[in-house]
Amino acid sequence: MTAIVSPSSAAPDADRPVLRDFGGGPFGIYVHVPFCATRCGYCDFNTYTAGELGTSASPQSWLTALKGELATAAAAFAALPTAQPAVDTVFVGGGTPSLLGGDGLAQVLDAIRDTFPLAPGAEVTTESNPESTSPEFFARLLDAGYTRISLGMQSAAEHVLKVLDRTHTPGRAVAAAVEARAAGFEHLNLDLIYGTPGETDADLDASLDAVLAAGVDHVSAYSLIVEDGTALARKVRRGELPAPDEDVLADRYHRIDTRLTAAGLGWYEVSNWAATDSARCRHNLGYWDRGDWLGAGPGAHSHVGGVRWWNVKHPARYADRVAGGGLPAAGWEALTADEAYTERVMLTVRLRTGLPLAELTPAGRRAADRVIADGLAAIDADRLVLTDRGRLLADGVVRTLLD
Known part of the structure; x- marks a missing residue:
């Protein structure tokens, strides 16, 4: 089974990835929303503030381009000898997807439905910043067809949030989780970051208390990584902040696992805990199991049929490439057997x-x-x-x- 997916309408055949061995198994779509109100000091994701973009791109131009990319990708899949894949999972990430508002996120899901069939019982997740949510926001998402909310909490300690340059206030993440549950969402995740300079055991315990009080059925907890090129990395390099201590990180991880396990949330991936099998993030399991997914949006990565490709990063270039009639891929690679083996070991060993x-x-x-x-x-x-x-x-x- 082969099909050509062109990075751009003008690209020569040698520069086009070939989908091979795609057999119509579980299939996900990731949508990257590149917009943020402010830039967090630890973040190296492909995100942009309004001031950084100026007039070169906007949520509306991004949405128009997203619809075009999805339509072009769907046409490529339709050319496969197998049936067009039904979408088992959708994950809208970023960036800050909640900046689009409930109506904007509803349009994102409508754009997917207009181009790909959604499987019955599909898991549909969006990330959200607690400060850009409300009861009305969650009600609109539930009505639109979203089934799962992932909220960025990071910490319940105000001074830890300040070091991370997070804009939400302590307590708002828990309040947002309560609002989402009241709106009717069964599956809710809270993200934690541990090991931030200045964080104490008491700070982490307070964060865990807040998470458990929120009644969510999924928790993700990641150790702070100082990424090159970030504001946090510059502060560490100048000696303004200490680098995360490996022994402290190990102790904090053990502390998190002990508390969550005692509360009935079991680990199913090294950094993820869920209350039940149905609470596990099926979309992310697709990544760890090396499944097939289409990544749409600036900088998004795809993996289909043994081929991986990635989009151009800047929203304006992304929109220009889509307007030109092709997929906005910046590059691609067909994985060798050795590369596929390396990825399989690297990802699958992390699963319970x-x-x-x-x-x-x-x-x-x-x-x-x-x-x-x-x-x-x-x-x-x-x-x-x-x-x-x-x-x-x-x-x-x-x-x-x-x-």
Whole structure:
């Protein structure tokens, strides 16, 4: 099965990714909203404030381009010998999707429905900044067909939020979660960031108290990473803030896992906990299981049929490329067998379900024996599953398996 997906209408054949081995399995769509009211100091995502964009791009020009990209992509899938894929999951991320408002996010989902069939029971998630939500916002999203809300909380401590340059006030994330549940949303996620300079154990405990009081059925918790080129990295380099301490990060992770597990939220991926199987983020599971997804919007990445491509980053260039009649891809690659194996090990070992031993090479199987001997993993039903200690050292486990 092959089909040509052109990065641009003028690109020569040699520059076009070829979809291969796409068999119509679970399929997701990620939509990237590149707009933010302010730039958080730790963030290196492809986002832009209104001041940075000026008149070169706007939410309306972005939405027009998004509709064009989805229509072009749908036409490419329609040329496949298999049926056009039904969309099992949608994830609208950013950036700050909630800046589009309820009506804007409804238009995003309408644009997907107009070009791809939504599978029955599809999971439809949008990220939201607590400060740009309201009871009316959540009611509009539920009416539009969204099924899941992910709220950026980061911390309940005001001084931690200040270090991160977050604009929402302490307590607003929990209030937003309560509003979303009252509107009728069953599945809600709160994001935490731990290990911020100046954060104390008491600060983290207060954040966990707030999360559990909110009654959400999913929590994501990520250690702070100081990314090159960010305002936070510049402060660390100048000595204004200390770099995150690895021992502290390990202790904080253990603290989070203990509290969430005791509250009935079990880990299913190293940084994610859910109250039930149905509360797990199916869209993200598609990434970790190396499924197929289309990424739409500036800078979005796609992976379909063993081919990966990524869009141009700037919203104005993105809109220009789509207006030219083609997909706005900046580049692409067809994964080799070795690359696919590396990704499979790197991603799947992070899951509680573990990595099937049968998928490891002979060298990988020998490395797995070393990991097990070190107490970092165990065998469960012919799968390599990380131990509690192994989760703390997951990146090291991956390196060992791939050496």
